Amino acid sequence: xxxxxxxxxxxxxxxxxxxxxxxxxxxxxxxxxxxxxxxxxxxxxxxxxxxxxxxxxxxxxxxxxxxxxxxxxxxxxxxxxxxxxxxxxxxxxxxxxxxxxxxxxxxxxxxxxxxxxxxxxxxxxxxxxxxxxxxxxxxxxxxxxxxxxxxxxxxxxxxxxxxxxxxxxxxxxxxxxxxxxxxxxxxxxxxxxxxxxxxxxxxxx
Amino acid sequence: xxxxxxxxxxxxxxxxxxxxxxxxxxxxxxxxxxxxxxxxxxxxxxxxxxxxxxxxxxxxxxxxxxxxxxxxxxxx
Numbered sequence: 210x211x212x213x214x215x216x217x218x219x220x221x222x223x224x225x226x227x228x229x230x231x232x233x234x235x236x237x238x239x240x241x242x243x244x245x246x247x248x249x250x251x252x253x254x255x256x257x258x259x260x261x262x263x264x265x266x267x268x269x270x271x272x273x274x275x276x277x278x279x280x281x282x283x284x285x286x287x288x289x290x291x292x293x294x295x296x297x298x299x300x301x302x303x304x305x306x307x308x309x310x311x312x313x314x315x316x317x318x319x320x321x322x323x324x325x326x327x328x329x330x331x332x333x334x335x336x337x338x339x340x341x342x343x344x345x346x347x348x349x350x351x352x353x354x355x356x357x358x359x360x361x362x363x364x365x366x367x368x369x370x371x372x373x374x375x376x377x378x379x380x381x382x383x384x385x386x387x388x389x390x391x392x393x394x395x396x397x398x399x400x401x402x403x404x405x406x407x408x409x410x411x412x413x414x
Numbered sequence: 415x416x417x418x419x420x421x422x423x424x425x426x427x428x429x430x431x432x433x434x435x436x437x438x439x440x441x442x443x444x445x446x447x448x449x450x451x452x453x454x455x456x457x458x459x460x461x462x463x464x465x466x467x468x469x470x471x472x473x474x475x476x477x478x479x480x481x482x483x484x485x486x487x488x489x490x
Binding site for chain 1: 429432433434436438445449452453454455456457460461463464465467468469471472477479480481482483484486487488489490
């Protein structure tokens with residue numbers, strides 16, 4: 210078991226580097242040879258973010274408040290990831306996609322890396338340079354940098370989401386657009402629901 | 415045939431032909447041109463594209479883009 214876990218950590222790290230340098234090739238490998246054990250280091254990485262988020266966002270630095278915040282965020286992210294992946298997989302199957310949910314979910318889980326990077330980057334920036342941004346040249350310059358980084362991570366996320374649908378469901382571009390078109394209103398409503406419940410302002414998709 | 419090189423080639427061939435090539439009608443050459451650059455190290459292109467979009471937003475909205483940043487910075 211320990212050996213398998215070490216191997217999965219190695220495989221996870223290799224895939225994390227791969228989705229930066231060779232996303233297409235890496236997704237082919239994740240889809241063909243990846244194991245669900247790779248989700249263990251991913252969960253550990255996400256927990257690290259949830260802990261950071263609890264410390265930055267919790268109203269008081271008390272164990273009960275921090276734990277409650279940590280659990281609330283963790284449960285919400287897990288529920289969101291399962292819901293969105295099931296939705297996309299279900300719609301994909303309706304549109305003629307082939308493939309197991311397990312394989313698709315593994316690929317989808319890697320699309321959480323850009324999301325995690327954005328949330329971690331924003332949390333740390335919130336601590337070091339808290340909002341609001343002013344309209345002074347320094348505020349504008351920081352805004353340009355912040356928005357550029359956000360856009361890069363967003364486009365990276367789009368590429369990985371496309372690849373997870375392409376390899377996980379063996380679909381073509383038109384059908385992938387179809388899935389996104391059908392799922393977008395549901396995801397929009399879900400995000401509004403999360404916002405109303407005070408869980409996420411920007412959904413952790 | 416038990417040639418290990420041939421077996422590796424066969425395995426790789428099966429991997430690659432698992433998915434049919436993507437075509438988008440008359441736009442296929444453009445699609446191939448774009449995706450070729452995104453398949454390997456897409457970040458230089460993504461940075462250029464994102465910087466271009468954000469600079470265009472700055473030209474349109476001026477210092478109003480700081481409002482978007484403030485909203486997003488509170489959004490995590």
